[in-house]
Amino acid sequence: MADINFSRTVADPDSKGPEATSPAARSGEFRWDIIELLFFAYRDFVGDADLELEAFGFGRAHHRVMHFVYRYPGLKVADLLDVLRITKQSLGRVLKQLLDEGYIIQKTGNNDRRQRLLYATPKGEALVAKLAGLQTDRITRALAEISPDGVAAINQFLRAMIDREDPDKVLEAIFGTGSKKPRE
Amino acid sequence: MADINFSRTVADPDSKGPEATSPAARSGEFRWDIIELLFFAYRDFVGDADLELEAFGFGRAHHRVMHFVYRYPGLKVADLLDVLRITKQSLGRVLKQLLDEGYIIQKTGNNDRRQRLLYATPKGEALVAKLAGLQTDRITRALAEISPDGVAAINQFLRAMIDREDPDKVLEAIFGTGSKKPRE
DNA sequence: AAATTTATGTCAGCCATATTGACATATCTT
DNA sequence: AAGATATGTCAATATGGCTGACATAAATTT
16 A cells, blocks of 8 residues: 555644644654545545636636535525635625626525525536536546445545534535435 | 435536536536535645644645645755645745744755755644644544545545646655655 | 614725746756 | 756736625514
């Protein structure tokens, strides 16, 4: 496997003593292998979409918005803010572009007329599908040689890497902790 | 497992016909589950370090530079540019800060005196260790319930997600394709 | 009915991180 | 000596974050 994973003793960053350090830092054992694999895997994973997005004059932010609006139709602006962890002002700029260019439409909420529920237009759906296609191809290739048990382990690992306290609406849907259904 | 993973037919983004679409887009089958898990897992994974970095007045860019300089001592500026996929100018600003504040030192290359080989100082090593500790803790927690075979599958998956054509110096070390050793 | 809270939008300005292009210097290679 | 390479730096620009303040409409509470 050629794992690059060895320990090395280093000084405490703040000279505050060991109480400020994590279990790993105290033991001197780090998962350099996974840390670096995650960096490179994510870099290349989002790189696929980045290339395509240039042709549309969009950036990563547009992709993230389009993705979640398509996947969770009727998402509120506030939900999107929770998921993306950005401010209203940052989202506003990107969302306005997507609305103006016809990738997303807003509908006034039925119960609460203050809400602007977000939906992807066919044009928006097509963009999401194109980008998700590229990413799915990479995932499919990566999973091709892995057993069903292995795929289950990968799923379990990725889920366990996610913070569970204070989950947003989308995470509740993914983890099935609430009663929300993801679509339809 | 509560996987949210279903297909749905969408229009072609560019109306260019099916030849422009990926296998996944043509089949209408997407790995929404993995796509979203990767998004959230990476968001929370880097979030750990982001919080710490604020206290140092640094950003994500500083972390990436520190990490690779520490892990691959004697890295050249050009190597770092390949790994981080940013421009010399962007790197320059961040690197200058890290040099000025004593997290990194430069040594002139022995064979080629044009080169500035980069090394982490003890102060720099301590910062890297602190951040890697947080991330290692998360990884350790996530791997805790997973069998050795499962961990191997996770490793294999992450490696397979990475582009192998035109690997940079660090990737050669990780994959062992060249004769380079990662440290010392 | 009035007051308060909530959901959203917007304005002005700031910061970090990225970009391109041009150019300078030192050093190595031919 | 000429050319290529490794690095550094200047100027200008773009994107995508941020904070704080404020406005509107609609829902909720008092």
